[in-house]
Amino acid sequence: MPPHTRVNMADVARRAGVSMATASRALSNHPHVAEETRARVLAAAEQLSYVVSPEASRLAGGATDRVAVVVPHISRWFFATLLEGLEAVLRDADLDVLLYHVGDAADRRDFFQRLPARRKVDAVVVLGMPVMHGERERLESMGVHIVAAGGQVEHYPYVSIxxxxxxxxxxxxxxxxxxxxxxxxxxxxxxxxxxxxxxxxxxxxxxxxxxxxxxxxxxxxxxxxxxxxxxxxxxxxxxxxxxxxxxxxxxxxxxxxxxxxxxxxxxxxxxxxxxxxxxxxxxxxxxxxxxxxxxPVRDQGVAAGRMLLALLAGGEPEGGGTVATRLVVRGSTGPPRPGSSRARSSSPRPGRR
Structure with a gap:
């Protein structure tokens, strides 16, 4: 393709050797498409960096009512708790969650390469993981809202400590x-x-x-x-x-x-x-x-969900940014042993409590 030329469905169909109708069905996960044909169309879309237009998708059938959630771990309590709070808010709004577990570097590469061509979603939520430069470009090429939770990803609306x-x-x-x-x-x-x-x-x-x-x-x-x-x-x-x-x-x-x-x-x-x-x-x-x-782990997931709903409604996200933490003193900390050479040698220093 010549540089700076917008890739369209016809280019994908031509590269895959199928009709535009077949290419459209393959990219929308239509069940009546042979797997070999679907794979050929997806490969062509990836080679051309083709992204389904969100505007065209909405004209064809309205909003998808689906949100992609990307998470590096599922079994760890932190990520599971974040997801619990987020999913509760989205479920109440009748939005479906498509969960993408990117557990290692290979999973990440596959996700960021394939999601734009294979799935139509209204938004993407990234939980507890940094987003590298190339991955950010891939996400943004989808033309949908992106929110982050559980980690400071300042390129997007986020909520974290x-x-x-x-x-x-x-x-x-x-x-x-x-x-x-x-x-x-x-x-x-x-x-x-x-x-x-x-x-x-x-x-x-x-x-x-x-x-x-x-x-x-x-x-x-x-x-x-x-x-x-x-x-x-x-x-x-x-x-x-x-x-x-x-x-x-x-x-x-x-x-x-x-x-x-x-x-x-x-x-x-x-x-x-x-x-x-x-x-x-x-x-x-x-x-x-x-x-x-x-x-407050679950609260961060809840806040991210509410921010996303505001964006999908055409408004400005509220309640994002950083949330407060608090020191909880229990029995694992105390003063050093009296007389220790490593203990306090002068008057107490006021701590930031």
């Missing part, structure tokens, strides 16, 4: 208690090696130490894949230091659970020998007596 603010609540709490040697267990997504450790939560750690006049020692930071077992391994690394920390800040509660297991197996008391704080307020955090920074 402020990760840096949540991190400061966690680290400032440890500083307020008198800890001066604080470790951090940062996480990366194991199925997406290109995703960095959470930048906001890591930045909060560095900034809090700097404001307290404390050095950021590289040895006190361990980065591991997300999960409880990696959290346990990270705690083992911190305990192997000549001078271990007196407190540990974990990027998530699940990682903190693993760290607590290692401490108990090593015969150390929590919080007398080591304090541990996480982020999220996992459903098991209260039973584990874990101090954490709670975020």
């Amino acid at each position: 402020d990760d840096a603010a949540a991190g400061r609540q966690a680290v400032d709490h440890l500083l307020f208690l008198g800890h001066r040697r604080i470790g951090m267990i940062a996480t990366v997504e194991p199925t997406e090696p290109g995703w960095p450790a959470n930048p906001g939560r890591a930045r909060a750690y560095r900034e809090a130490l700097a404001e307290a006049g404390l050095p950021a020692e590289p040895g006190l930071v361990v980065t591991v894949p997300w999960g409880g077992v990696p959290g346990a391994d990270a705690m083992s690394q911190l305990l192997s230091l000549r001078e271990p920390p007196t407190a540990v800040y974990a990027h998530s509660d699940e990682v903190a659970f693993g760290a607590m297991r290692t401490l108990r197996r090593a015969g150390l008391r929590i919080p007398e020998d080591m304090s541990v704080v996480g982020i999220d307020d996992h459903p098991m955090a209260e039973l584990a007596d874990l101090t954490t920074v709670a975020q």
